Amino acid sequence: MTDTTTESRAVSVVILKGGVGKSTTSMNLARQLVERGRTLYADLDPNGHATNGLGFEAAYNGEINLGDVILEGNATPHDLIRSTDYGFDILPSSNTLEDVEKDLAGAMQGSARIKSKIVDPLLEDEYDFIVFDCPAYPGMLNNNALVATGNVVIPIEPGSSAIGGYKRTMERLIEPAREYIDVDVLAVVPNKLSDRIDQQTEDRELLENLNTATYEVNPGQPLQEAIPNFARITADEFDAIDAGEMTPPKPGIRHRSALSRSLQHNRPLQDYDPENDQIDFYEELAEIVAVGGVER
Amino acid sequence: MSNPFDDLKEDGADTAESDDSIDPESHTESKRTDTESSGTDEQPSVAESTASSLPDESPSEPPVEGGGSDATSDEPLSPAETGPAFEYSEVQQKPFYARTETVNQFENEIRMTIVPTLAEAGLLDEETREIHDAVLRLANEQPERIAELVLEERRQSGSQ
Numbered sequence: 001m002t003d004t005t006t007e008s009r010a011v012s013v014v015i016l017k018g019g020v021g022k023s024t025t026s027m028n029l030a031r032q033l034v035e036r037g038r039t040l041y042a043d044l045d046p047n048g049h050a051t052n053g054l055g056f057e058a059a060y061n062g063e064i065n066l067g068d069v070i071l072e073g074n075a076t077p078h079d080l081i082r083s084t085d086y087g088f089d090i091l092p093s094s095n096t097l098e099d100v101e102k103d104l105a106g107a108m109q110g111s112a113r114i115k116s117k118i119v120d121p122l123l124e125d126e127y128d129f130i131v132f133d134c135p136a137y138p139g140m141l142n143n144n145a146l147v148a149t150g151n152v153v154i155p156i157e158p159g160s161s162a163i164g165g166y167k168r169t170m171e172r173l174i175e176p177a178r179e180y181i182d183v184d185v186l187a188v189v190p191n192k193l194s195d196r197i198d199q200q201t202e203d204r205e206l207l208e209n210l211n212t213a214t215y216e217v218n219p220g221q222p223l224q225e226a227i228p229n230f231a232r233i234t235a236d237e238f239d240a241i242d243a244g245e246m247t248p249p250k251p252g253i254r255h256r257s258a259l260s261r262s263l264q265h266n267r268p269l270q271d272y273d274p275e276n277d278q279i280d281f282y283e284e285l286a287e288i289v290a291v292g293g294v295e296r
Numbered sequence: 297m298s299n300p301f302d303d304l305k306e307d308g309a310d311t312a313e314s315d316d317s318i319d320p321e322s323h324t325e326s327k328r329t330d331t332e333s334s335g336t337d338e339q340p341s342v343a344e345s346t347a348s349s350l351p352d353e354s355p356s357e358p359p360v361e362g363g364g365s366d367a368t369s370d371e372p373l374s375p376a377e378t379g380p381a382f383e384y385s386e387v388q389q390k391p392f393y394a395r396t397e398t399v400n401q402f403e404n405e406i407r408m409t410i411v412p413t414l415a416e417a418g419l420l421d422e423e424t425r426e427i428h429d430a431v432l433r434l435a436n437e438q439p440e441r442i443a444e445l446v447l448e449e450r451r452q453s454g455s456q
Contacts, residue, residue: 017441107303
């Protein structure tokens with residue numbers, strides 16, 4: 001499951017729920033991957049928050065869209081891709097992406113278009129890493145991202161609705177896809193943590209559930225093994241915390257006002273607040289993607 | 297429910313679990329039993345005639361074929377044959393307060409996407425109540441998304 005060598009890799013940041021931090025996670029992941037290789041950030045979310053946030057309104061409202069590259073038309077990925085000020089390139093979302101979604105549904109091998117037209121030609125040759133920011137609802141764009149990458153990072157936040165989103169993602173997207181392709185869940189990443197974990201908070205509930213989960217996230221791999229080290233707290237450690245024998249750690253990724261402000265200022269955290277204590281966590285996430293899984 | 301990735305079926309390489317529906321023999325056989333057991337709808341026989349042309353061809357068939365056949369090979373009746381999933385007596389009328397443009401767009405979606413997609417799966421007798429019920433079930437699945445849409449619309453009207 002876990003490779004020890006770094007190789008070029010495409011990954012989908014996906015969960016079938018809105019507002020969990022997909023764009024924040026995927027953009028900051030892309031930013032940290034820049035330190036390791038040539039990186040493309042692909043915004044497949046029709047709402048285009050990240051595309052517009054990074055200042056590509058013109059591309060979002062432009063003439064050429066993803067459909068011209070992966071369906072009819074003779075556009076190439078290079079007609080869409082722009083470079084950003086942060087080291088990575090962007091494949092922008094567009095205001096017509098929902099139409100592309102519909103057209104994909106009627107296309108032959110509609111789920112494999114992004115793989116054949118974008119990822120296969122670009123990965124290795126032009127980019128070492130491609131990060132897909134996926135829609136919050138099931139559909140052909142999500143299917144395409146999954147088929148094109150075969151690797152997934154799932155962000156999750158405290159609260160039952162996010163856990164429901166995780167289950168939906170596994171049941172409706174990843175498990176059906178596994179009938180046809182290998183899908184490797186590289187990491188499940190807690191987000192927006194803010195509470196203490198030495199009391200029964202939603203943060204504690206989420207972290208304890210993830211870290212003690214024995215059900216499989218990948219064939220033969222229990223979910224707890226896909227929790228990054230920055231969020232890893234073992235059952236023994238929880239016992240020690242409850243017995244007052246251990247100072248409760250501050251697992252990531254935590255809510256930071258700089259994180260939300262950095263998005264409003266259209267920048268990755270690294271460039272908005274280089275001293276921020278959460279950057280190390282995105283760096284670890286980049287390491288996970290680079291080596292193909294969590295290493296303890 | 298068919299697998300949303302069934303359009304990959306013709307690829308054939310990594311499809312361990314879908315082998316049965318690609319195999320021409322078991323494919324047509326299961327189709328035939330289906331039609332015999334119900335035999336009223338005309339759609340299955342159309343599907344069958346397409347299916348029985350399979351053995352002469354390579355397994356690269358349109359994705360539509362895969363989607364429909366998967367459901368029929370597992371279930372005694374395909375969605376196309378069962379009739380509506382619930383009776384009219386089970387439904388309750390509730391008014392919706394939506395803008396005309398939204399309603400019109402939705403009706404377009406029904407015509408352009410939903411009904412054709414159902415037809416591709418062999419389902420030709422869809423009822424309005426089934427679609428409306430599905431709309432609400434979709435909303436029940438993603439209530440947070442509903443809140444987001446309301447917020448987005450307010451932000452947009454506020455910025456104009």
